[in-house]
Amino acid sequence: MNETIRAILRKLANLPVAVEDLTDDADLYAAGLSSFASVQVMLGIEESFDIEFPDNLLNRKSFASIQAIEATVRQIVKANEAA
Amino acid sequence: MSVVALASETPSLIDRAQRVAAIAARHADEVDREGRFPYEAVAAMKTEALLGIQVPPSHGGEGASLLDIANICATLGQACAASAMVFAMHHIKASSLVEHGEESAWHSGFMRDTVKHQYLLASATTEGGIGGNLRNSICAIEIDGPICRLTKDATVISYATEADAILITSRANKDAAPGDQVMTAFLRHQYTLEKTNDWDTLGMRGTCSEGFLFKGEAPAEQIFPKPFAEIAAQSMLATSHLLWSGVWYGIAADAVARAQSFVRAAARKAQGQVPPGASHLAEAVNLLQLVKSNLLTGLKTYEDARANPDKLSSMAFAIAMNNVKIASSETILEIIHRALMVCGILGYKNGTPYSLGRHLRDAHSARLMISNDRILGNTATMLLVQKPDLSLLG
């Protein structure tokens, strides 16, 4: 999952730095993620993992780092499986 | 919780605001004509100690809610839009201090000083080459041990030369991305301002929002500890849209008051017949009620989200606040147009009790103050993932 997220970031996040150089807990906003690009990344993740972000997870925190994105996706996948 | 329950118990706040409004109203036409700072009204705000009311009692203030402050903006807006906008912009900066300053010793002290000395706070987000995209900066703050330095081409700073401090945004360091920003509070003796732009505008002439090359040097502890991204999302965007809307509501409300006195005078002369302009008045009152409901709902949404940083930085909240701004800035123009149809040539002329020229010109700033195009663009982007709020009770 980490690699898929990194691939999406490479394609859609439009960062001024290389995604390879980011640690899992690096702050993506500080790395240059704009709010427009963050929406593109969300769409990319929804498409690739076939999930939909519920409203309560559409905030800055869910997308603050690669680690945070992973945790968010896992949480949604788990909730979907339970349902 | 009902909206009114959020308003302060102290009746004195609105009494104090009304005394300031009476002074502001006396000078409003001159402030507008000469494009000068509303000295008398701002001096009265300081005398009535209105500049520190938002600060919590633990820091010497009165803990006024945003609803209280919006109510004062609307009261002042009915008298002099420029004075009201100065008050609103000051309190937008104060909200960043109140919401994000408590964790730092310097900012806590600055909050106390703002109450004690009735400091007037100004804002410098707009930058040459960036415009109203306040979440991006070109300039960067330089941190040199205990000192920070900043040079910014600030193309619009309202009442910069009258302010006691300027809260200014920049990139967090010279290598930071454009969106990796901080905000720093510089005190009056810590900066120089070299004027680069005039403010000879259609309306809002008394805000004196000239352009300057800002150069400041201060202790680095004056940089807000939180990233500006969080300050923007959690206090500044919401308080800007809500308090600006309070001012704009005030402008439209005064236009409606003028139109109504015109209709009543005509009705008295016509011995009870309903004057021809009265249906425009009815429409204007209808639209004014829409602006009011929209703003009150927005204020309640803010108060409900306030204790919850996740909610404050959610897309749903940002969309709700954007919508308040778009609706009030667009609708006040319609209201004033209707009022003008009621008052006719006496509304079009300056210097009559029904004059609406100043109202109309001041109101035209609302759509440009962070361009509605830009705001709608942001909302449109968020709606690619965020579902709109379709429930009635929300």
Ligand SMILES: Cc1cc2nc3c(=O)[nH]c(=O)nc-3n(C[C@H](O)[C@H](O)[C@H](O)COP(=O)(O)OP(=O)(O)OC[C@H]3O[C@@H](n4cnc5c(N)ncnc54)[C@H](O)[C@@H]3O)c2cc1C
């Ligand atoms: C009364 C008043 C007081 C002010 N006081 C201050 C102050 O104290 N401090 C401060 O920093 N600023 C202040 N401002 C400036 C304000 O906050 C905005 O930055 C400014 O109004 C925007 O200026 P602009 O139209 O040149 O820039 P832009 O935001 O660049 O907009 C220019 C035009 O480009 C178009 N546009 C730009 N970007 C987009 C987009 N993404 N999508 C769609 N269209 C777009 C829009 O049509 C817009 O009209 C004040 C403004 C006013 C009117």
